[in-house]
Amino acid sequence: MNNYIPFSSKILDVIKHTDVEFTFRMSCKREVKPGQFFEVSIPKFGEAPISVSGIGADYIDLTIRKVGKVTNEVFERYVGDTFMLRGPYGNGFDVDIYKGKELVVVAGGTGLSPVRGVVDYFANHRNEVAGMTLIVGFKSPEDILFKEDLKRWKETIDIVLTVDSTNDTKNYRTGFVTEYIPELKFQDKNNAAIIVVGPPAMMSFSVKGILNIGIKEEQIWVSHERKMCCGLGKCGHCRINDTYICLDGPVFNYTVGKTLID
Incomplete structure (x- = not known):
């Protein structure tokens, strides 16, 4: 090829x-x-x-x-x-890494798209993880993506679906995804695995919240996608220091991802 x-x-x-x-x-x-x-x-x-x-x-x-x-x-x-x-x-998410873990996916808006495959896999193979929670936020009820998937996933995994604001507080939770991170409960924090994908500011504050509840950096994965262009590492548009996001990423363990400041 x-x-x-x-x-x-x-x-x-x-x-x-x-x-x-x-x-x-x-x-x-x-x-x-x-x-x-x-x-x-x-x-x-x-x-x-x-x-x-x-x-x-x-x-x-x-x-x-x-x-x-x-x-x-x-x-x-x-x-x-x-x-x-x-x-x-790119390298993508390896679902094998998360098997047996208490997995949490935190996604903002269209950030749900690249992790949809991970959520869908474990929603259909719930026995392969010790726990599964999705925290996902959108601007408004009208901006929610994958509504049918969310209904189906809810049958097997825990979902926190929130919108930034709405008058329909009866049917929707409100607030940013970061507000729901402190509510996470784990049987063993050392067995937790967290994926965070979304706009840069949302990812930054979400990771801070996750670290604040006692999760280690090496237990967190992020996806940097905003700067990609050619996909082949030739144009240099996504280069940060010696890292090419399109080749070395876009998925990174946070121990590496935290150094990729553009």
Whole structure:
């Protein structure tokens, strides 16, 4: 496989979450891990790195937000059309690391996309972890992603779903995800594993909250995605010191991730 050459991928399905966030189910039979990403390209418009939000036997899910030239064009294409893809790139999340652990996933907004595969795996294999909690926050009820997944996951794992603000306090918890971290209970903190993904500020304050409750740095994993561009370590856009986010990451243990200050 030549990593420089994209391949054609057919749009199998399009799932609308919000007015600006859709999941595109793309044909793909390559081996993929949660947290890895693909370069989505459209001739004459360019390309953009998109995290994998779901993995099937012959497809991948790419949850895309309409925010720029390439993604705007993406939203003009629907079932039966094609994208050009390169990848997968990056190291992703290795679910084997978390087996037997008391796993907590803290996600903010679209940060749920790259960890959706991890949550889905353990929601379907609950016996493979000692505990499983998802803390996920969105700006408002209208911004919630993967609503059907959240309903299904709730049957097997503990979920704290919160929105920044809403008038419907009867049906929704309010506040930032960081407010719910002190409520976490563990049978053995030394057996805990924490994944944090989301906007930089949310990740920073979430990790501080996790450290404050007695979890060690080496028990925390983060995903740095904001700076990625070419996916091959050639453009230098994602380089921080001697680390290339697209090659060495985007998933890092916090002992390394804490040094990646851009």
